Amino acid sequence: MHARAMDDYAAVIAMLNHTWFGAELSPETQERLARLGEIQDFEADEVILHEGDAAKEMGILISGRLALRTLVPERGPVTILSVEPGDIFGWSAVLADTQAQSTVVATESSQALVIEGIQLRAALKEDHALAASLYPRVLKAVARRLRATRLQLLDLFAR
Amino acid sequence: MITSPALSQAAAARQWFLAREDLGALVEAIRGTGRRVIGPTVREGAIVYDEIQTAADLPAGWRDVQSAGSYRLERASDERAFGYTVGPTSWKRFTFPPNLPIAKAHKATFGFEQPAPSVPPVAFLGVRACEIAALAIQDRVFLGGQFTDDDFRARRSAAFIVAVQCTTSSSTCFCTSMATGPEVRGGYDILLTEIDGGFVVQAGSPGGAAIVAKLPTRRPSHAEAGAAVDNVESVRTQMGEPLPMAGIGDRLKLQLDNLRWAQVAERCVECGNCTMSCPTCFCTSVIEQSDMDGKSSTTERQWDSCFDVAFAKVAGGDFRARPRDRYRQWLTHKFSTWWDQFGSSGCVGCGRCITWCPVRIDVREELAAIAPPIAPVEHPMAVEPVAASPGTYSIARLASVRPETEDTTTLSLTDLDPAFLEGRPGQFVMIALPAFPAVPISISRFRANAIDLTIRAVGQTSTALVNLHPGAKVGLRGPLGTFWPIQEAYGRHAVVVAGGVGLSPLHGLVDALVANHDRFESVSLFYGSRTPEDQLFRDDLAAWTASKAIDVVVTVDRAGPEWKGRVGVVTNLFDMISWDCTKVTAFVVGPERMMQASVQGLISKGVPTDRIHVSMERHMECGIGLCGHCQMAGRFVCEDGPVFRLNDLGDMFNREGI
Amino acid sequence: MATSGRTARPRVAVAKFASCDGCQLTILDLEDQLLEIVSRFDIVEFPEATSRRSPGPYDIVFVEGSISAPEHIDQIKELRKQARVLVTIGACATAGGIQALRNWADHDAYRAAIYAHPEWIESLATATPVSEHVKVDAELRGCPIDPGQLLELLTAVLVGRRPQIRDEAVCRECKRKGIVCLVVAGGQACMGPVTTSGCNALCPTYDRGCFGCFGPRAGANAKSWSAELLKSGRPPEEVWGLFAGFTGYAEPFRSVITELGKSKG
Ligand SMILES: Cc1cc2nc3c(=O)[nH]c(=O)nc-3n(C[C@H](O)[C@H](O)[C@H](O)COP(=O)(O)OP(=O)(O)OC[C@H]3O[C@@H](n4cnc5c(N)ncnc54)[C@H](O)[C@@H]3O)c2cc1C
Ligand code: SF4
Ligand code: SF4
Ligand code: SF4
Ligand code: SF4
Ligand code: SF4
Ligand code: FES
DSSP states (O other): OEEEOOOOHHHHHHHHHTSHHHHTSOHHHHHHHHHHOEEEEEOTTOEEEOTTSBOOEEEEEEESOEEEEEEETTTEEEEEEEEOTTOEEOGGGGSSSOBOSSEEEESSOEEEEEEEHHHHHHHHHHOHHHHHHHHHHHHHHHHHHHHHHHHHHHTTTOO | OOOOOOOOHHHHHOOEEEEGGGHHHHHHHHHHTTOEEEEEEEETTEEEEEEOSSGGGSOTTEEEEEETTEEEEEEOSSOOSSOSOOOSOOTHHHHSOSEEEEEEEETTTTEEEOOOOOOOOEEEEEEOHHHHHHHHHHHHHHHSSSSOOHHHHHHHHTEEEEEEOOSSOOTTOOHHHHTOOSSOOSSOSEEEEEETTEEEEEEOSHHHHHHHHTSOOBOOOHHHHHHHHHHHHHHHHHHOSOOOOTTHHHHHHTTTTOTHHHHHHHHOOOOOHHHHHOSSOOOEEEEEEEOTTSSEEEEEEEEOOTTSTTTTEETTEETTOSHHHHHHHHHHIIIIIHHHHHSSOSOOOOOHHHHTOTTOOOHHHHHHHHSOOOSOOOOOOOOOOOOSOOOOOEEEEEEEEEEOSSSEEEEEEESOOHHHHTOOTTOEEEEEOTTSOOEEEEEEEEOSSOEEEEEEOOSHHHHHHHTOOTTOEEEEEEEESOOOOGGGGTTSEEEEEEEGGGHHHHHHHHHHHHHTGGGSSEEEEEEEESSGGGOSOHHHHHHHHHHSSSEEEEEESOBOTTOOSEESOGGGGGGGOOSOGGGEEEEEESSHHHHHHHHHHHHHTTOOGGGEEEEOOOOOSSSSSSSOTTEETTEEHHHHOSEEEHHHHGGGTTOTTO | OOOSOSSSOOEEEEEEOBSOSHHHHHHHHOHHHHHHHHHHSEEEEOTTTOOOOOOOOEEEEEEESBBOSHHHHHHHHHHHHHEEEEEEEHHHHHHOTGGGGGGTSOHHHHHHHHOSOGGGOOOOSSOBOGGGTSOOSEEEOBTTBOHHHHHHHHHHHHHTSOOOOOOOBHHHHHHHHTOOOHHHHHOOOOOGGGBBOOSOSHHHHTTOOOOOTTOBOTTOOHHHHHHHHHHTTOOHHHHHHHHHTTTTTSTTHHHHHHHHHHHHO
16 A cells, blocks of 8 residues: 555545545535545555454545455355445444454555544534535445345346 | 138028938038048047048037036937037147147258148038137137248148037037127038028038038028027027126236236146137147157147146246246236237137136136226237248258357357348347257357357257257257347447346347447447356457447456456446436346346436337247247247337336246 | 267166066067167166176166165165166156055054064165155156156167156146046046146046056145045045055145045044
8 A cells, every 4th residue: 555645635526526426525525535534546456454354444446446355165255346436445434343344455556535434433423514415425335235235145147 | 811712792691401311411522522521429428529420420419518617418309410519629639739740850861851731631510600710810820920830721721611500508608708609600611500400501612612512402491591590599698698808908917916816826726728628729839759769850749738837937947937827827818918919819708718627717707806897998900911931940050169158158150041141139049959859049149151159058958059069060940039129229328238148149239339339329338247257258348348339347246356357236337327328228138137137227227118128038949929938928029029128018027927 | 968978888777676566567568669779778787677787887777666675775875876867767766656655554554464474574664755865867757657758768868868758737648639538527536637747648548537646747736636626525535545546655745645634533
């Protein structure tokens, strides 16, 4: 991982505007997120988060691709979902004291806006406008993932 | 349709009287023209249709007493030859035999012999009004569509019809409700009406008139002619009020979820006796029989029934898995979807399915309970003219074999009948090997002198096909079915959504979209499969991507760490669509569940339902609209599909058990 | 079901457990085809036709008879190991057969009635179909089996495809043959609606109701059929006998029999 200090918030906001998650946020929230987080670069195959670790950060993928992997007995690591630009990862950091549900690995060199969970939670508690704008997006992202998981469980290709 | 040459109205109206003791002269006169006579005779406690040598074979003085699940013969006090109603046999036994060898395949010469029917002339004696209506219905089934059944045509044309007016009815008869009787209105060569002492005779064709001329007849008296009319009229009275059948087709369509289907299915033992006895049911299957020496095999066509548990099975599923689905297919086909397919009812009201049901199920009671009358709706009577030829096999040579995945292989076929090269993406072929039942396979690619078929080994024929070596020969019929309406996407965003092996019927479409990409606003392919190993056409996917003429997005449901691409269900990909979805034309194929999820996803993004095209899979035996296996509500997937516009399917698209 | 090689004839063995030999005799009855069969298959174990014995493995093992004695269990497991394709033949092997009747009888009393020295006979408490003990690749039903189906199985093995053995009601064959239904026109009892086809409606052809010797077809609505038989005035004992006859141990006949037994008290 290579972190870059970004004082050019406008550039971060422009990046956010290129993602479905970021583009739907209000300008104030966009700016608040840009200030809260930092842009991080990941190399291909870099492990960002280990399954079972404390979930400390939430990220919004700007470019590249991440894989969510889980260990399946006798089959080793299996990718269950890829994170595409605009998708978020580590969303459980929105809640305190949680563990990462899967290992997050960069499958190619990628860039993400990463926000510390503690800071994010503090900001959400005190800034109601931020909460009102961010929670629905997080919920939407989680709902999409749930829907996808349900379809996966149904095994679309079983027939 | 088979109709006899016309007779002038005056000649047709002319009547004669034939005394009962002279009935033998009629049988002799017909046999004298070289025809066998098939007619009613008593056997095994019933009046069946079988060969008649003399008038003594006829059931003179016998009456049948019928009710649901029961048939008994009784002696009557008179000597009427036709004083009974319809029995267990129907004429389809002679126009559409229960077992019919249709082809012989030779391994050494690789020949498929499809024998030309040769049928000696025959006469049907004692055909009732409802039975004439049933023959006309089977005419439309076998001769009225795009493809026709030559064997049926030969047998039907060979038959001389001696009709008999009903002068009594059984409790199971309901021809007045179906508007097919009791009086015979046409479709005969000779018509008999039985009265005391003999018959009033009319000719309906020049051939009939020629026979009548040979009989010892006289002109009937006024009283005799009047008695003939009264006797038929008395049957109408005997049968009572007709059932309220108006709009029954539409009424049934509104009742597909009625609880009664499950109730009647609890009683029904699925013996199929109703469909086998019914004079209009036409479903068949083929079975292969190989000779011990392994050198040749024969294909036999057999009457089948939609009550069969395997009737609607395809690899991995059964479209009518529950008994209630199968009972519903039978009843809705007879009284509802038959209209959509053939422009008439599939029932003539003969009552055989009621009498011969061993658990006494009465279709009239079921109809009344499931679809009670509503305001009447008129149905147009539209009969398409006879066209085209039935499918015959041509031989093709296997040029190359390319494994795609562990269980799926692409075969390239050459030395083809040119018709195959002119096929269109979305169409399919019936492919056969000697000794194996033919199976439907989509054309995955059109090449300069070849077509590709991409086949997943799921069972016997598909496994035998993928194990062939280059140089092998196969039998092909086709190309069959509807194709992708590519022009409908001109000027729009063309979106192809494929799941698993569903990419195969879409491959030719993608080729065409790529070749004509500047005609479209944009072209994209969303392809999902279970794992990376399940992807078909990996080289083509790469080539399409490289061409820049199409946006190819591939995803898998799950993958190992070596997979660097997308993971997630195919519907996730729709989130990438940023265009105005009302301008999207989508083409979707995949396993049933994947298609349902994809179609829902597209609709929720705003794609209009008349801009979504899907290809449906059903069990197919013939591929040309004759065997009945591929029915989906009012449609034959083989002829009306496999490619359908979504809104044309209505709510049949993802309804269970159709 | 490929054969072991293009040139080698498939090795066929026939094994027998508790049964009457009727099914093996069906094989011998195929007089016209017997020579052809022997030239195409290497028949290595056939207690009825030859005393030649040779060890496995075999391409096809035909198993006749039910598993009715403790030693049978080990024997059938060993046979399974030796067989590439294991085919059970006849009602005994596929459904337990007539011996399965004892599954409902008081075992000791049943045994005493048959044998003079019951204490000498080590028998299982039940006669069970082969498929309860080992995996079965194909079944030929019937008591005895149908020669046509046997031929179809053999030719299919030679061609390398699945035998075309349909699972439809006997009624369907009856109707194709044009037999007048014995139930509807004669008030006879007949198991045709719930029994699987294959015999070409043998019994109805000879004016006798089907005894169900081919066993229940998939999804047979035995419940409705037994209710109909009772409703038409037949005593429960008779209906019990119809379902218990040859294949009563096979579901769903078994449930009907148990149910009827209960209602008898
Ligand atoms: C319009 C259409 C296009 C198709 N295109 C392709 C294709 O491009 N590639 C491909 O691999 N498959 C395709 N199929 C499916 C293919 O026809 C079946 O998988 C094949 O018939 C199975 O035959 P089998 O002898 O190998 O299997 P079997 O051993 O006979 O049976 C395996 C399973 O297939 C079902 N089945 C048997 N016969 C048929 C039949 N005639 N129609 C449908 N299901 C049947 C059986 O009920 C059973 O569940 C298509 C089907 C249709 C209707
Ligand atoms: S559905 Fe029944 S009544 Fe109607 S034609 Fe068929 S057998 Fe006759
Ligand atoms: S599908 Fe229709 S024609 Fe075919 S057997 Fe069933 S009811 Fe008869
Ligand atoms: S005859 Fe009666 S029991 Fe048999 S399939 Fe038809 S409705 Fe069901
Ligand atoms: S006689 Fe038996 S097998 Fe034949 S149709 Fe009647 S019930 Fe079915
Ligand atoms: S009719 Fe029934 S009892 Fe007779 S041989 Fe066939 S299955 Fe067996
Ligand atoms: S009607 Fe035979 S396959 Fe469609």
